[in-house]
Amino acid sequence: MLIIYAIVMLDEQALGIMKELMEAFGPSGFEREVNALVKQYIEPIADEVLTDKLGTVAFTLKGDGPKVLLAGHTDEVGFIISSITKEGYLTFNQLGGWWDQVLLAQRVVVRGKKGDVHGVIASKPPHILSQDERKKVVEKKNMFIDIGASSEEEVEEAGIKVGDPVVPWSPFSLINDDKIAMAKAFDDRIGAFVLMEAMRRIKENGIAHPNTIIGAATVQEEVGLRGAQTIAHKVEPDVSIVLEVDIAGDVPGIKPHEALTKMGKGPGLITYDRSMIPNQPFKELVIDTAKQAQIPLQLSQMSGGGTDAGRIHMDRTGCPTVVITVPTRHIHSHVGMLSLKDTENTVLLVIELIKRLDWETVESFTAL
Numbered sequence: 001m002l003i004i005y006a007i008v009m010l011d012e013q014a015l016g017i018m019k020e021l022m023e024a025f026g027p028s029g030f031e032r033e034v035n036a037l038v039k040q041y042i043e044p045i046a047d048e049v050l051t052d053k054l055g056t057v058a059f060t061l062k063g064d065g066p067k068v069l070l071a072g073h074t075d076e077v078g079f080i081i082s083s084i085t086k087e088g089y090l091t092f093n094q095l096g097g098w099w100d101q102v103l104l105a106q107r108v109v110v111r112g113k114k115g116d117v118h119g120v121i122a123s124k125p126p127h128i129l130s131q132d133e134r135k136k137v138v139e140k141k142n143m144f145i146d147i148g149a150s151s152e153e154e155v156e157e158a159g160i161k162v163g164d165p166v167v168p169w170s171p172f173s174l175i176n177d178d179k180i181a182m183a184k185a186f187d188d189r190i191g192a193f194v195l196m197e198a199m200r201r202i203k204e205n206g207i208a209h210p211n212t213i214i215g216a217a218t219v220q221e222e223v224g225l226r227g228a229q230t231i232a233h234k235v236e237p238d239v240s241i242v243l244e245v246d247i248a249g250d251v252p253g254i255k256p257h258e259a260l261t262k263m264g265k266g267p268g269l270i271t272y273d274r275s276m277i278p279n280q281p282f283k284e285l286v287i288d289t290a291k292q293a294q295i296p297l298q299l300s301q302m303s304g305g306g307t308d309a310g311r312i313h314m315d316r317t318g319c320p321t322v323v324i325t326v327p328t329r330h331i332h333s334h335v336g337m338l339s340l341k342d343t344e345n346t347v348l349l350v351i352e353l354i355k356r357l358d359w360e361t362v363e364s365f366t367a368l
């Protein structure tokens with residue numbers, strides 16, 4: 001099939017939005033800043049902007065057909081201050097899953113009452129550890145955040161208290177001839193970015209679609225798919241596409257069957273994860289659509305973990321759902337990496353799917 005509308009590869013404006021989204025502050029439960037940004041970008045093109053009472057922001061392009069929910073979560077993995085020591089160090093709990101090995105010596109931003117404070121995650125230095133201790137991984141519970149203070153009072157003075165949120169400090173950059181983007185928070189703001197970009201192009205290019213499109217920047221995914229539940233309840237979708245990152249398997253040490261997608265080889269389609277088995281006719285439609293539109297597609301599977309789709313597909317009496325991904329290296333760390341070409345192809349695939357999701361097609365997903 002020939003795509004006849006004008007589509008440019010992610011332009012400067014889109015890349016600017018991507019950068020701002022990734023650099024915005026917003027661990028699980030603290031998404032106000034990033035979702036205000038989403039609202040600001042999307043309001044000019046949306047027919048309606050809505051919010052639920054947990055913090056998700058959603059926006060619609062109205063039509064006559066089925067309600068298509070596109071969902072991408074905007075919370076990032078971060079931390080929450082759990083105590084302040086007499087000596088002025090901060091202990092923390094995690095918001096979302098963190099691997100101990102990626103934490104030490106990393107810069108973080110703590111958001112307090114008086115604004116952002118920079119610090120570093122540290123532990124007892126190796127110089128004073130025994131030989132045995134040096135070989136062991138330092139656990140999170142033995143780490144602390146150092147903001148350069150020397151007393152509890154100094155921390156208080158800086159406006160920091162127990163319960164304040166923390167995120168990685170990690171500027172967005174383009175590398176490898178500007179083909180690859182490197183940033184924090186790709187999981188899953190790249191999903192939110194893809195759906196915003198797809199809806200912007202649909203609106204600006206006047207692409208006809210047989211449905212109402214609802215894009216949602218969901219909250220609190222990393223702590224248990226919480227925002228997906230409340231927004232699905234609110235919008236009552238007939239069908240849903242969740243946009244997510246995938247674990248790129250083209251990293252040394254990963255066996256081919258452990259992570260199937262590779263960075264730069266096209267969007268992924270999750271065929272199974274711990275939270276959902278996709279609707280099978282819908283899954284086949286994604287495969288056929290990619291083929292027809294000549295968009296590369298990688299079949300994927302995740303034996304651990306889940307996505308917002310885990311909640312959305314069980315909303316009310318059920319909702320046919322698929323998860324489409326952008327393969328991403330090094331997720332849940334300070335620096336993720338993904339291909340702009342994959343991102344572009346994911347946008348194109350979403351647009352092609354939306355064009356096909358009319359009543360007849362959506363009803364066929366569950367017809368016997």
Ligand SMILES: [Zn+2]
Binds near residue numbers: 187222331332
């Ligand atoms: Zn994640």
